[in-house]
Amino acid sequence: MxxxxxxxxxxxxxxxxxxxxxxxxxxxxxxxxxxxxxxxVSGRFLLTDMSGRTVTDEMYRGKIRLVTFGYTFCPDICPTILNTLSAALEQLGPDRAKVATLFISVDPERDTPAHLKEYLNAFPDITGLSGTPEQVAAAARNFKVRYERQKPEGDDPKVYAVDHSASIFIMDREGNFLARMPHMSAPDRVADRVRTYLSPRKAEE
Amino acid sequence: MKRRAFILCATALAAALSPIAAAGAAPKGQRGLVIHDRPRPVAAIDIRDAESRAAGLDTLKGRPVLLNLWASWCMPCVAELPALDRLKPALDAKGVALVALSLDRSGKVAVANTFARLGIANLDIRTDENRVAAEKLDAPALPVTLLIDREGREIARFIGAAEWDGAAAARLLDALAAGSPLTPDMAPPPVRMGAAP
Structure with missing residues (x-):
């Protein structure tokens, strides 16, 4: 310890x-x-969705994306970031259909597509993505996200933490970087920010 | 244009400032028992029972409260529920109300399913109607358990899962019940996740 x-x-x-x-x-x-x-920060990725299908960022073309990295087997405390995102989506109302919300696991070994599917039952508007360790590493590199698997603390090699940077990324309809918000952002602030990107851009003065 | 540049700069600075979060969002070292220097007010939360009736902390006025924040998707939270369930009758006898508040977005369905799966017998279904508890109670990560005095003020919180039905916890909860000062040596041992529950 x-x-x-x-x-x-x-x-x-x-x-x-x-x-x-x-x-x-x-x-x-x-x-x-x-x-x-x-x-x-590039939003490119090639990953596996919860049904085991290969997906790329191209498949979310036309949607604003909310992207966060994390993992589900948090051993001692679990961030409420998915709660935040799902509350933000709720506040967007019908506009939420214009947003793809992606949770990319930095622990693909344990966060299999089937596990993510079950886990994200609690967050029906959020899509869980996983992949091979190489695919996940590539996605994280593109988003400038760092993560590091920690040594198991006990005897069970399957019980380990994964330190990771926790931000909320907002990407445009083509997958380009728009903004990065702290993981502790209030849901209404996230929703407000997404709204500014959903509304037609004002002419530059 | 100036403004835009400023925003870009501020965003990048904020990003640079946020270090790798060790599994969670609490500041580093913020685990276990945190005793506040002075009692803090507790934000009003619209808590509902299994029949969707109001069951807020205001209905428990005059009683100290152990308020546990959990969610079905949080494995360490789920792991500590059985200990809280075993603890509840003893706490009731001490005059301390135990409220296990679920932050699940699907409300009581998720709670009922989890309780059934774990064989929870004593805990009541309590849900966060407007799904604001995490934000209002400053809980960027779960589980968090608030120790609230009989005046309704938060005097301490435990960040992470704990052995709530052990000897150390009993001393802590006796002090909470009696309204006597809490001391760091009363901290119950933290529980780390073993295999998935």
Missing amino acids: SVIKERHEDKEATEMRRFLLILLMFMAVSPAARAQEDNK
Whole structure:
């Protein structure tokens, strides 16, 4: 336990240094370069849906996408992010049909399509995606999501945590990056943000 | 254009700020028993019973409450329900109300199914009618159990699953019942998931 905690603290220190570095970079870099940096998040993926079919981001063409990464076998506490997304969808009312909400598992070994299907019974508007470890790694790379499988804490090799970055991604109808929101965003803020992308864009002044 | 650039920058900064979340959303180290420096008000939640009647905390005025937030999709939550179920009669005898509030979006159906599967005998069905409990009670991850005093104020919370029917928990809950100060040594041992329940 203590070993893991220390490692987390190290990670935090690294994160902090990285943040300061990024902060300095942002102060120096032009807006154009900033936009370019943002474009680096790509929504491309080739994964498996809950019925075992191969899917790509192309199949959600025409829909705004809400995307989050996670896993279902959270060993001690489970984020309420799917709750947040499903509450946000509810607030969108009929507009929710214009949104594809995707939960991409970073634990494909345990989160099989069949398991995701059963799990997501609790969130009927959310599609669970999984794949081979390589496919999941590629998707995470494109979204700039990091994840790391932890060592099992007990004797059971099947009981392990997967640390992962937890954000809500909003992608446009072509799958391009629009926004990244913190995982603790309130549902109405997520819904509001999606609405701004659903409404016709105002002419640039 | 300026504004847009600012938003882009702010978004990127926010992203850079959010570290890898260790399985959950609570700040690092925020697990187990957290005793508040001073009691906090508890946001009003529209809690309903199995017949969809109002069963909010205001109906329990004057009694300390152990408010457990859970959901059928949260395996550690489900794993600690049997201990809470065993605990309930003892808590009732102490004058402490135990409320196991489900955050499931499908409401009482999910609760009834989970209770049936686990053979829950004592817990009552309690649902979060407007599905706002996670947000209003500041629970970015589950399970979370709030210890609420007889004035209806949150004095502590336990983040994660705990051995609620053990000796340590009994001391904690005795203190809650008596309205005496809670101390860190009263923390019940955390429960980590074994195999899927």
